Amino acid sequence: MYKDLLVQSPLLVLPIAAMFLFLAVFVAVAIRAATRSREDMEMAARLPLGDDHDHR
Amino acid sequence: MTAAADFPGSLAAAPGDFETRRIVYNDSISRWFVGASVVWGLVGMLVGALVALQLAWWHANLPPYFTYGRLRPLHTNAVIFAFVGNMMFAGIYYSTQRLVKARLPSDLLAKIHFWGWQAIIVSAAITLPLGITQGKEYAELEWPIDLAITAIWIVFAVQFFWTLARRTEKHLYVAIWFYIATILTVAVLHVVNSLAIPVFGFKSYSLFGGAKDALVQWWYGHNAVAFVLTTPILGIMYYFLPKAADRPVYSYRLSVVHFWSLIFVYIWAGPHHLLNTALPDWAQTLGTAFSVMLWAPSWGGMLNGLLTLKGAWGKVRTDPVLKFFVAALTFYGMATFEGPLLSFKSVNGLAHYTDWIIAHVHAGALGWNGLMAAGMFYWMVPRLYGRDLWSKKLADAHFWIGTFGILLYVISMWTSGITQGLMWRATDAHGALEYPNFVETLNAIRPMYWMRLIGGSMYLIGMFMMAYNLARTALAGKAVDGEATVVVERVVARETPWAEILFGKPVILVTTVTILIATMAVVNNEASLVLSSIVIVVAVLGTTALHLAVDRSRPRWHRLLEGRALLFSSLTIIAVLAGGVAELVPTLLVTPNDPQILAEARPYRALELEGRDIYVREGCYNCHSQMIRPFAFETKRYGDPSTLAESIYDHPFQWGSKRTGPDLAREGDKYPNVWHYRHLVDARSVSPGSNMPPFPRLVTDTVNLARTATKMHALQSIGVPYDDRQIAAARSDAEAQGAEIAKNLRDDGVAEVDAQSEIVALIAYLQRLGKHPPPARGPDVALTP
Numbered sequence: 045m046y047k048d049l050l051v052q053s054p055l056l057v058l059p060i061a062a063m064f065l066f067l068a069v070f071v072a073v074a075i076r077a078a079t080r081s082r083e084d085m086e087m088a089a090r091l092p093l094g095d096d097h098d099h100r
Numbered sequence: 101m102t103a104a105a106d107f108p109g110s111l112a113a114a115p116g117d118f119e120t121r122r123i124v125y126n127d128s129i130s131r132w133f134v135g136a137s138v139v140w141g142l143v144g145m146l147v148g149a150l151v152a153l154q155l156a157w158w159h160a161n162l163p164p165y166f167t168y169g170r171l172r173p174l175h176t177n178a179v180i181f182a183f184v185g186n187m188m189f190a191g192i193y194y195s196t197q198r199l200v201k202a203r204l205p206s207d208l209l210a211k212i213h214f215w216g217w218q219a220i221i222v223s224a225a226i227t228l229p230l231g232i233t234q235g236k237e238y239a240e241l242e243w244p245i246d247l248a249i250t251a252i253w254i255v256f257a258v259q260f261f262w263t264l265a266r267r268t269e270k271h272l273y274v275a276i277w278f279y280i281a282t283i284l285t286v287a288v289l290h291v292v293n294s295l296a297i298p299v300f301g302f303k304s305y306s307l308f309g310g311a312k313d314a315l316v317q318w319w320y321g322h323n324a325v326a327f328v329l330t331t332p333i334l335g336i337m338y339y340f341l342p343k344a345a346d347r348p349v350y351s352y353r354l355s356v357v358h359f360w361s362l363i364f365v366y367i368w369a370g371p372h373h374l375l376n377t378a379l380p381d382w383a384q385t386l387g388t389a390f391s392v393m394l395w396a397p398s399w400g401g402m403l404n405g406l407l408t409l410k411g412a413w414g415k416v417r418t419d420p421v422l423k424f425f426v427a428a429l430t431f432y433g434m435a436t437f438e439g440p441l442l443s444f445k446s447v448n449g450l451a452h453y454t455d456w457i458i459a460h461v462h463a464g465a466l467g468w469n470g471l472m473a474a475g476m477f478y479w480m481v482p483r484l485y486g487r488d489l490w491s492k493k494l495a496d497a498h499f500w501i502g503t504f505g506i507l508l509y510v511i512s513m514w515t516s517g518i519t520q521g522l523m524w525r526a527t528d529a530h531g532a533l534e535y536p537n538f539v540e541t542l543n544a545i546r547p548m549y550w551m552r553l554i555g556g557s558m559y560l561i562g563m564f565m566m567a568y569n570l571a572r573t574a575l576a577g578k579a580v581d582g583e584a585t586v587v588v589e590r591v592v593a594r595e596t597p598w599a600e601i602l603f604g605k606p607v608i609l610v611t612t613v614t615i616l617i618a619t620m621a622v623v624n625n626e627a628s629l630v631l632s633s634i635v636i637v638v639a640v641l642g643t644t645a646l647h648l649a650v651d652r653s654r655p656r657w658h659r660l661l662e663g664r665a666l667l668f669s670s671l672t673i674i675a676v677l678a679g680g681v682a683e684l685v686p687t688l689l690v691t692p693n694d695p696q697i698l699a700e701a702r703p704y705r706a707l708e709l710e711g712r713d714i715y716v717r718e719g720c721y722n723c724h725s726q727m728i729r730p731f732a733f734e735t736k737r738y739g740d741p742s743t744l745a746e747s748i749y750d751h752p753f754q755w756g757s758k759r760t761g762p763d764l765a766r767e768g769d770k771y772p773n774v775w776h777y778r779h780l781v782d783a784r785s786v787s788p789g790s791n792m793p794p795f796p797r798l799v800t801d802t803v804n805l806a807r808t809a810t811k812m813h814a815l816q817s818i819g820v821p822y823d824d825r826q827i828a829a830a831r832s833d834a835e836a837q838g839a840e841i842a843k844n845l846r847d848d849g850v851a852e853v854d855a856q857s858e859i860v861a862l863i864a865y866l867q868r869l870g871k872h873p874p875p876a877r878g879p880d881v882a883l884t885p
Binding site for chain 1: 357365368686
């Protein structure tokens, strides 16, 4: 299948390579997110809360 | 080091190093944008109801300015860029100031942004009914307006990043990431897709032609959905939903994964708008693959939102704001489940060109965007005006009538789409089409058109209720601006130097892998694929392992990144560009060199070109495709499948996306000229039951042939192979062709025909569709077939 594709143009290695790259980044991000500390995450998650005086 | 080191802004310091500062936010800007969004939302949906009526009852077309072909772009542009656009600016400005604890730095820029954007909308509302259009969906506005959009977008970006630069909260909350991705990606999309060569003040031709234009357009079109209708609204969801529920988002980890996977995957899915067309197979396959992948992050985001309400469901029952958010997320889930489904070639074969797609987009626009907007407004306006919502009951009523309206809309369009799709492909025992007359399939779905109108109108009534409720709230209160007290350091904390980030492991990893792949690609195409996959897997596993093993006390890479708005932005844009470039470049570079394509293709004659411009101006492409797919039922109805060659000189391409009427790719010679003449004046006279708008003005208005040569010259400069002789003879050739058609019409009984009338030019174009005139040989033969 890849062979068929590349016969059309060597440039087609671009999308394929990029796709693999993206998958790699995805895996990396997932691992990073999973390994971050709980306090970090909770602190970040609380950012929208209690940021303002309610004038109503 | 302590945990504080992870937050460069909150480094432990001696007590004396801090000062307390009071911030008053610029909330006027949000008040204006909310007002504008509500007003334009009403206008855009009113036009929506009008075009829905026009499809059900053709008399609602008021030529020349208010026909379906001209108003449908007005409806889509108004809803996307005026209603959702203004809503998104309101939400972004409101939440960003609070999330980064800084006031917008410039009130002047805020005013320019607001009034500039409204001026663009007004110019769209004027030019589109006038027929001034580039003929590309959701990018119809002509080049001067495109330039204005670019300028205003830059103003917005400057204001936004300047705010981030002045922030007193170092960590950038996930909503901000979504906003950054929005600002940068929309800029890229808009600029690339708007690339055009101006011919006159309000006329231009797309720089790209045929399949290339199609790919660029749908890369843009799809990502307009992604980065105008999705990412900013997700950011808004991540801010306003936790606020309204008064609890943090269910999983911040999930939101990180959600963000990166969404922006990485979205940018690729555009070709799913071009499945089964003449677009190269590999691009179609990529479109399908990425669309299916998109399902995961979309549902991740939806679940993250819904689970935030875990334990707060009691509140959902009583609070209209949460009710709207929950329903919006549910519709988001529905639409993002349907999207990947529609990206399978087989499903797409049935659904494409039908009302099923209309159902899909309205589940998104009315359900996800419209209900998110309502929830946000009901939350914000009371706070912006310092009093409770005028009527909770009315908001509840809005919720129910709106939701019911969407369901009615979506169900009627599903039914309509599937019914018509099945009728188009129905064949009898002998393999002949069961419904060869297109109008039969139109009549079958007409009741659904009425039901859609009712559903849409109910939604619109809900919008009016909301407008009234919000206006009463605002009038009874008075404008108040949010305030906050922040503790800031007197001395700016030292941030980790750029070098440390630039040479951090993830950057090194990604760069190395890219270089490796590029090298191998050059050396040996086929081997590189296998090798590069292995390299990547090894590199990822290796670095991850290494990373987990090393000293955990050093500041985390990703944390530093978040504190660095600029670098973060660069990485986002690389992510987005990489997808776009990898997908677009092969098509943009490869196709034009194909000698076979070039041998077959022939540019339009002068009068045909003028006819084509009328076709674009009237928005015929809103109802007619010019792309025959390789299905037996389709070739039986319309002729041989379309080839890339046939549209290669079409700037812009006119493949279309919806078949309210039949495909026109091989319309040439199908009917005599006089049929087209009568049909264009009033379709019912030759095709009873048709809902095509009447175009009587085409008979009396004439083509300005003095401008034709200039147009051909412009096209020549972007690669359409006109030679100078043809351009010089443009006028005489157009007159000759016009005279011939006019004579033929008179012979067939049409009383008065002006050879230079627009209808003659349009007929010349329609009769040329799907025809291959012989190649030009000598100076004399060149201009007369």
